[in-house]
Amino acid sequence: MAEPFLSIQHVRKSFGATTVVEDFNLDVAPGEFVSFLGPSGCGKTTVLRMVAGFEEPSAGKIVVSGKDITRLKPNQRNIGMVFQAYALFPNLTVAQNIGFGLKVAGMPRAAIDSRVAEMLDIIRLPQMADRYPYQLSGGQQQRIALARAIAPKPKLLLLDEPLSALDAKVRISLREEIRSIQKKLGITTIFVTHDQEEALSISDRIAVMYGGKAEQVGTPFEIYNRPATKFVANFVGTLxxxxxxxxxxxxxxxxxxxxxxxxxxxxxxxxxxxxxxxxxxxxxxxxxxxxxxxxxxxxxxxxxxxxxxxxxxxxxxxxxxxxxxxxxxxxxxxxxxxxxxxxxxxxxxxxxxx
Amino acid sequence: MKSGRFWAWVVFVLGAAYFFIPLIATIEFSLRMRRGVYSLDAYKVVLGDSQFQATFMFSVVVAIFTILLGVLIVVPTAYWIRLRMPQIRPIVEFITLLPLVIPAIVIVFGYIRMYGSNSPLPFLATNPGANALLVIGYATLALPYMYRAVDTGLRTIDVRTLTEAAQILGAGWGTIISRVILPNVLIAVLSGAFLTFAIVIGEFTMASLLNRPAFGPYLQNLVANRAYEPAALSIIAFVITWGCMSLIQILSRFAPKSANRPN
Missing domain, CATH: 2.40.50.100 (RNA polymerase II/Efflux pump adaptor protein, barrel-sandwich hybrid domain)
Known part of the structure; x- marks a missing residue:
């Protein structure tokens, strides 16, 4: 791999006596789409939250674009994130939600309006600008959350089980949309999921996690056809x-x-x-x-x-x-x-x- | 089933009578100042009294400062407890309940002893100092209501995820509280504010013992010396309180609706 864009090096996280992530290592290339796949409690969300800055690693470091961000606060990292529960601000309209990060960054009003319009076009919801979150369906809310995350042009996009709360049909169409937007923008993305089909269908590479460790990191083809461990073989696909x-x-x-x-x-x-x-x-x-x-x-x-x-x-x-x-x-x-x-x-x- | 409905109506009528008869009697009595006919004389006397205007305005100003102080203390505290320290919530709830079990007279004597003119912090040596102490005392008295209202408001939103969503978008704590948390609990804050207002407007013990020209002592003085005016004042106070309650109801219609629970 060329110079990695994101490098997670020997990261460990303990809560009291419980270690939830143990010596986790991963290099992600620029523009790559990597999924963390694993059952509940395997530590995938904890690793993502450490990359976001919501949790501090007990050991190891996280490097983005050559810069050590391990001790930076979440609001200093220039990372976009989409949450499982949408997390749209209920008091703000769709346009205000998408423009939130731009306004915080002090961007002029005209530039914010133009970027918000551009984002609404990308997610194909241009007519929704003045609606409030409660007036939207789950799928629409998650698309707005995606637009809000990428509007400030973050260096890295983190997706924390963004499709889990949606019904099956919407889930499939939205995952394809996420992948297509990610490819179009070329943004390096980490996607957390416990759904193997989701991970296999949209990822460049998958890190299968179990017990706080990466059991195997590889392309969907490698993970499916050449599982490195019994857990990977059992967890991915029917066996x-x-x-x-x-x-x-x-x-x-x-x-x-x-x-x-x-x-x-x-x-x-x-x-x-x-x-x-x-x-x-x-x-x-x-x-x-x-x-x-x-x-x-x-x-x-x-x-x-x-x-x-x-x-x-x-x-x-x-x-x-x-x-x-x-x-x-x-x-x-x-x-x-x-x-x-x-x-x-x-x-x-x-x-x-x- | 029919018998159940009958008794339900009996209980309802008794409850309504318990509430409305004293109210109607007070209204009726307040209108009898002019001999032989009903008139609004008592209201005219009360509203035209310069003392009424001065004391009422004083209490309104004190109430506004009390609300501001309460919001400044309670919103960040309740928010932080929900976000980072849920384990100390029972302790904070207990502390906020203390003003309900410790009489105001105990608090005010404590203040007089602690902040008298000979103390290192002589709040009571000057009028502005005494007024500030009154505001602090009222903020303490209103704590159970304000804290509960704000905490209930925070319960209706996903504080942690909204905070993290704002953080990752670059927001600092000031922006998070002012643009994300406060607007979403504004109705709860207003409920607490109106309850605080109602407490401050009628409060007697603290204002009297700190010798402040507030509405409570004026009300007590009037009750002791007049017949019809106190009844008129009671009705005015009742209207103000119900006006506040109605405002809470009206404002709650403008509350931001939860995305997951459209209401």
Missing amino acids: NVLEGKVTDAASGKVQVNTQEVSLKGKLNGSKSGDTLSLALRPEAISLGRQPGHDTSLSGEIAEVHFLGSVIRVRVGIGGNTVSLDTFNNSATPPPVVGEKADISFSSGDMLVLH
């Missing part, structure tokens, strides 16, 4: 986990139930007799033996859920259950619970979890 036993470490043979699969070159120091967790994404598995798939396992259909365009099938293989989706085909009836079935996949798609 089938099979328990296997190494029968021949040298040749990569692993026994799943009573059947054998070959995982040559993937066992990374495992010894014969070790028990392993093997992971497979549902989309990597086919029902029946398919050309191009070098591995197959036999089992029994345990559950069949007809979902319209897709049929979700769960196949029992000994003590393991594997979930997979097949497209609905009107010429082929869905599988029947209890009947014998083979599943096949490419051994290259199987992940060994550590």
Whole structure:
């Protein structure tokens, strides 16, 4: 990476005896969109609040554009932020809300009006200038909050679960809008979310967090296809986990139930007799033996859920259950619970979890 | 069900009678100054009395200063407690309740002892000093009402997030309090202000013992020496109080509405 725009270095945060963020490191390139993804309590919002200046790190430093901002107050950082609860000022109109930061900065009235109009155009709500927040829907309020955050041309934009309070349809359209505005303005952005689909769909990179640490930082493709840890594999996307036993470490043979699969070159120091967790994404598995798939396992259909365009099938293989989706085909009836079935996949798609 | 409604009406009528009969009797009595006919003579006498005007104006000015002092003390305190020190809220609530359990006479004797002309802080040695002490005393008496009103107002907004939103946009504490917090709790502050006004206008003990030319001592003097005028004054005071309450209601219509709870 070229010179990072934002650099979070060895940051730790403790509240009393409880450490919520531990040795967190991340470099963000200029104009990059990075998501912090993780379950509640993983420390993602705390890291964001430390970048904003609302919390002071117990150790480590935060550098923006080469300048150490760790001890600066929030109002000295030139950072924009959008909050989960919108946080629009109820006593101010939409235009006054958007112009708030500009007025605080002492910008002349005419310049404020022009910038507010420009922002309203960007978020496609030019007719809302004189409305009050209570007269707007949740999605509109969050777009106004976004306009307010970017109006003063901040160096960095922080988004703290901005879509959580919105309904599903608005959430999807707004996340696309956020990404498109971010690309247009080229503003470096940190996005906090616990929704993996949100993070996968709009991020340049994702930092998956757990227990106050970054478990893995990578592109959505890397995070999904090459999860570094068991937590990442489980948290991001749907995953089938099979328990296997190494029968021949040298040749990569692993026994799943009573059947054998070959995982040559993937066992990374495992010894014969070790028990392993093997992971497979549902989309990597086919029902029946398919050309191009070098591995197959036999089992029994345990559950069949007809979902319209897709049929979700769960196949029992000994003590393991594997979930997979097949497209609905009107010429082929869905599988029947209890009947014998083979599943096949490419051994290259199987992940060994550590 | 029918029997329940009947008793509800009985209770309502009894309550209304308890409230309205003394009021009607006072109004009726205040109109009987001229023998044999109803007249507004008592009101004319009271309103035309230069003492009434002087003492009333004095109390109004004292009330305004008391409200300003109360707002300056209570708004930042209640705001800070909500934002940063919620753990000391019970202690502050207890302190603000003390004026309700400690009689004004105890406070004022304390003041006389502490700030008499021989003390290091001789507030009572001069008229402006005594007036300032009266304002401070009234601000103390109004504390339970002002604090509760402001605290209730702060409860209706998300103080922390609004503060952080303003901070990240570059605002300092002065801007946050004056442009974000105060406008959103203005109606609550006004409620506290009107309650303070009502307390100050009728207060007797402090004004009398500090020897201030306030409306309370004037009222007491009139009651002791006249028949019809005190009744007229009571009605005037009643109208002022209800006027204040109506103003609170009218102003609350202009309160900023919460974005999450449209009302």
